[in-house]
Amino acid sequence: MSIERKDDHDHKAWIKEKDLTAIESTFLTVLVWLDRRLRIVDYLELLETLYYRVNLQMPKSHTEQYNLDNKFWYWYPLYSLGFFSTLSYVVAAISGALLGFYYSPSAAAATCGVDGSTVAYCAVAGIMTDLNFGFFLRSLHRWAAQVMTAAVFLHMLRVYFTGSYKEPREVNWLIGIVLLSLTMVFGYTGYLLPWDQLAYWAGQIGVEMSLSIPLVGDWVAQLMFGGFSLGQATLQRMYLLHVFLLPFVVTTVIAIHLGLVWMQGIAEPH
C-alpha cells in the first residue's frame, strides 16, 4: 500500500520566517528530513483515518445514546475476559499438543531418581529436565490452564453483573455454565496426568467424591476412574478425557458459544 503525499506545507520557508534559535531550527530540519524519508506520520494518519471511518459506521450504543459512558466505562476492560479465555484455551491446546509428543500415560514402574516413580511421572520429569524448552513448554501449558480457569470465572462474573445473561441470551448463559464446568474437568484431568503425589491423592479425592453420589456413585467411579482404587486404568481414562474427548467437546461448545455472541451481538449493559 502506498499513500500519496498530502503534506504540502513548505516547512523550510516556515522555519526560516519563524524566529527560532539555531538549535531549534536544526532540530526541526533534521526531523522534517527524517519525516520526508521514513513517512511514519503519514502511515499513522492513515491508521487514524481508518479507525474513525470504521467507528463512524457503528450505530450508537445505548451507553452513548443515554450518555452512560461516564458511569459505565470502567466495565469495558472486563469485556475482554471472554476473548482472554479463548486465547488461553488456544495457547493450552498448542502447548498441550507439543507436550503430547513426549508424554505417555503409563503407571508402570520406571526409574528416574525417585522411589516408586512411574513412566508417566518420569516422562514429565524428563520434559522438564532433559527436553530443550521443555520446562518452558510445561510451564506455558500450566499457566495457560490456570489463566483460562480464572478468566472463565471472571468472565462469568462480568456477564452476571452487567446483566448480559438476560433475554434473549439465556441459552448462551447456560452454555457458558457448561463451559465453566468443562473447563474445571479439563483442569482436573490434566492435574492427574503427572501421576505424582499431588495427582494421586487428588485422584483419591475424586474417587471418593464420585462414590458419595447417591444411587449412581459406584457406577460413576467405575466409569470415570476405572475402579475404586487408583491405577493404570485411572491414568489412562484421565489421559483419554484430557487429550481426546474434552478437546472435541469443549472446542465445539466454544464455537457455539462464540457463534451465538456473533449472531446476537455484544449485550448492552442492563
Next chain:
Amino acid sequence: MGDDSRSIVVPERLYKTVTVFSTLFAIVTVVGGFVALDAATKSASAKASEVSVPFAVLGIGLIAAGGLVYAFASRFRARGMATDKNSDDQQPNNG
C-alpha cells in the same frame, strides 16, 4: 512549568512529526543506553576494575541524549495546546 519555559506554536502536521520522531529517538536511545550500560558492567555484577569505561560512558551518554531530545521536543506545540492558561491561543471557555 514556569513562565520562562519557551513554547513555540508549530503547524499541526509538523507537531506530529516532532512528537513521533523525537519520542522514537528517545525510546531507542534510552533503551540502547541501558543495554550498553548493562553490557559494560556485566549487568552491574562486574568489579570496578572490569567495567568497560568507554562503553559505560556511551551508555550514559545515550540515555542523557534521549532524555534531552525528549525534553527539548516538549517546547513545540500545536495551536490550542497550551501548557499554561495564560497563553494567547487558550481562551477561557466552558472548560
